[in-house]
Amino acid sequence: MRKKINERTYRGGCHCGRIRFEVRGKLERVSECNCSICTKKGYLHWIVERAAFRLLTPSDNIAAYTFNTKVAKHLFCPNCGVASFYIPRSDPDGIDVNARCLEGVDLSRLEYEHFDGRNWEQSMVGHKGIERGRVAK
Template sequence: MSKKPTERTYRGGCHCGRIRFEVKGTLERVSECNCSICTKKGYLHWIVERAAFRLITPPDNIAAYTFNTKVAKHLFCPNCGVASFYIPRSDPDRIDVNVRCLEGVNLSRLEYDHFDGRNWEQSIAGHKGLERGRAAK
């Protein structure tokens, strides 16, 4: 019998440690997107409420990249290049955490959703954002 996930606080960050954060919630599902940037980054998405996310390191440690509509803020460490979280176009009032950057998460135990980001406009119309998970408010 599989154990039901419970709410907890996850710690995460970039490879070099310059960016560190905590996120509180119940992590059961992640989303994979096939758009050009998510595919190249290998991003596994968990969108949470901003109140569930706490940046531990100074915001000055973070660089940003935008393109196309400029709504999404693709944040990354300017030292090691790792993108551990960002502001998503689908939910700009939330934080999209890269689950691969969380400590102690067994990816094989999570359920996966797939989002067709190559056809973003059509896909988002039938999908109210990538998997949001159940994050604490």
């Protein structure tokens, strides 16, 4: 049985510490995506509103990568290469945090959902918008 998690502020960042942030929310569920980039990065998605996210280090410390539709902004540390958060295609007004980059989070206590990112367009058909904290890609 999974324990209910209350809303709180989480701290996170990249491996070398050049990128640090805080995010406020109720982290109960993450999404795993099977698309090419998420699979290679091992990303566990948690989408939050931009107002819930606060970058603690200069934005100059962040590099960006885009491909395909160029809507998603895949952000990462140019020093250690870790992708701790990005702007998702499915919710470009939100921030998608990699739960693996948050401090003090027991990933085994979270619910996992699968998102078929290999078939992104088909997976989004009929979807009634992105419910932050639930679906990610």
